[in-house]
Amino acid sequence: MLQQYLKKEGIKIFYALNETKANYAERYIQTLKTRLYRYFTHFQKYQYKDILQNLVQSINDTPNRSLNGRTPVSVTKENEEEVRLDTYIARRKKGKTKTLSKKTKRSVFKFKIGDQVRITHLNRVFQREYDQTYIEEVFKVSDRRRSDEGIPIYKLKDLMDEPIQGSFYTS
Numbered sequence: 001m002l003q004q005y006l007k008k009e010g011i012k013i014f015y016a017l018n019e020t021k022a023n024y025a026e027r028y029i030q031t032l033k034t035r036l037y038r039y040f041t042h043f044q045k046y047q048y049k050d051i052l053q054n055l056v057q058s059i060n061d062t063p064n065r066s067l068n069g070r071t072p073v074s075v076t077k078e079n080e081e082e083v084r085l086d087t088y089i090a091r092r093k094k095g096k097t098k099t100l101s102k103k104t105k106r107s108v109f110k111f112k113i114g115d116q117v118r119i120t121h122l123n124r125v126f127q128r129e130y131d132q133t134y135i136e137e138v139f140k141v142s143d144r145r146r147s148d149e150g151i152p153i154y155k156l157k158d159l160m161d162e163p164i165q166g167s168f169y170t171s
Contacts, residue, residue, distance in 0.1 A: 031059055041136070109152045110170050115141045117156070119168060139164060 006013060035055050040046050048055075060072045067075065068086050075083050111117060116138050142163065143155035156164040 028059070032056070035059065107150065107152050109144055111141045111144065111154060113141050113144060117141060117154075117168075119156070 003013075032055060035058070036048055039048070039051060039055070063069045063071055066087060067083060070083065117140075118138060119135050137158065139156040139158055140161075141154050142157040145153060147153050147167075147169075151169055153167040153169045156168060158164060
């Protein structure tokens with residue numbers, strides 16, 4: 001009966017056969033994996049049992065853009081409705097318009113000559129967000145200068161003082 005009515009009205013039925021997504025859980029897992037992989041890279045150890053609770057606490061204590069700068073632990077039963085309204089109902093901030101100044105501030109050099117740095121991998125097509133984004137090898141800043149546009153760029157050498165081809169800049 002319903003199908004006859006829909007046909008008469010010219011309405012077509014489409015069924016979404018997409019898999020169910022849990023975007024908040026997936027985003028949290030991605031953040032956790034990113035921090036785990038940073039830990040693995042920094043300490044060169046791949047045991048996480050001892051630090052997992054600290055990582056979770058750190059994520060929960062970090063201000064979150066989707067919560068308008070609040071931390072996840074600051075959301076309580078008492079303020080959950082206010083947070084939900086702030087998060088899902090767009091509010092315009094009065095008097096907060098960005099204007100571009102004619103005189104732009106000159107970028108400062110982030111690294112000094114002799115500082116040790118890592119460089120990023122080139123992005124791969126199916127790279128996972130939590131995959132290590134930096135090359136394991138450490139390099140030294142051998143020279144720094146500004147591009148024609150005023151952007152700080154760096155020349156690098158490996159730890160054996162072999163120059164690395166190309167120029168690098170911070171992102």
